[in-house]
Amino acid sequence: MSERYDNGMKIRRSVLGDAHVDRAEAAKTAFDEPFQSFITEGAWGTVWASDKLTRRERSMITLALLAALGQWDEVAMHVRASANTGATPEDIREAMMHVAVYAGVPAANHALKIIKKTYSEMGVEI
Structure with a gap:
């Protein structure tokens, strides 16, 4: 390799x-x-x-792109990864606000549903 x-x-x-x-x-x-x-x-x-870019910034960009593209399994995976990148729930919420404006409210709304569920499974209070 x-x-x-x-x-x-x-x-x-x-x-x-x-x-x-x-x-x-x-x-x-x-x-x-x-x-x-x-x-x-x-x-x-x-x-x-x-x-x-920092890993925190990459994490936010990645989540925004995945949400905009409707890649829901990957959204959950990268929310879990945010524990390792430094992207906070507030950072991710702000990224979803961008998704809503630039890619559509339905995409951001569905991503937020997945994000909330994933954080709950992680034991993260939001």
Whole structure:
């Protein structure tokens, strides 16, 4: 594996947690291994590895984009990851306000429902 892959895996584990990454790695097959390597190098080893934004900022941007695109499972995953990135519930609420204005109230409203449920499951009072 490349240095970018190794760095990406470290960042991926730091943001998403070892348990999540271990489950993803255990589910990996020869069919999707190239895709998994691609996202580890590209998303985690390049985009998330850049020092131009903080992990908190990346977390907020990621959640806004996922909500705008209706990627609900990923919204929940990245809310859980926010415990590792420093993005607070207030930060995420503000990101959803942007989603409402720029991508639509229904998308933000549904994301907020998922965010509240995820925080409840995490034992985070909001």
